[in-house]
Amino acid sequence: MKRNTIIRITLLIVTMAVPAFAAGPDGAALYKAKCATCHAADGSGQTTMGKNLKLRDLRSTEVQKQTDKELFTWTADGKGKMPAYKGKLTDAEINALVAYMRELAKKK
C-alpha cells in the first residue's frame, strides 16, 4: 500500500470515530433549544419572558447550591410556570442539562 493511501484510510477512520466519542445528549444544544427562551442563553434569566416570570439566575448561589438531584427534579417535574420535561426528555438528556447548568455557572 502506498503511504498516501494509508494516511487517507487513517484519516477516514478517525473522522468516523469522532462522532462516536461525542455520543450522548448534548446539554448545550438542548439548553439552547428548550430552556434559553425563558432562562436566557447565559442562564441569567434576562429575557422578556424570564423577567416577567422573575426567574432566578441559574448561575446564582441560590440555584447552584442545590444538588444535581434537585436541579434534575426541577427540570423533570417543573413547578408553577416552569414546564415539566419528564416524558419529553430522557433522564440522560436531563442529566446533560444539569451538567450544562453547572458549566454556565463556571463561565460567569
Ligand code: HEC
Ligand atoms: C416557559 C418558561 C420556561 C422554560 C422554557 C424553562 N423554564 Fe425553568 N423555570 C421557569 C420558571 C418560571 C421557574 C421558577 C419556578 C418557581 O420558582 O416556581 C423555573 C425554574 C427553573 C429551575 C430552578 C431554579 C431555581 O430558581 O432554583 C431550574 C433548574 C430550571 N428552571 C431549569 C430549566 C431547564 C433545564 C429548562 C429547559 C429544559 C427550563 N428550565 C425551561 C420557566 C421556564
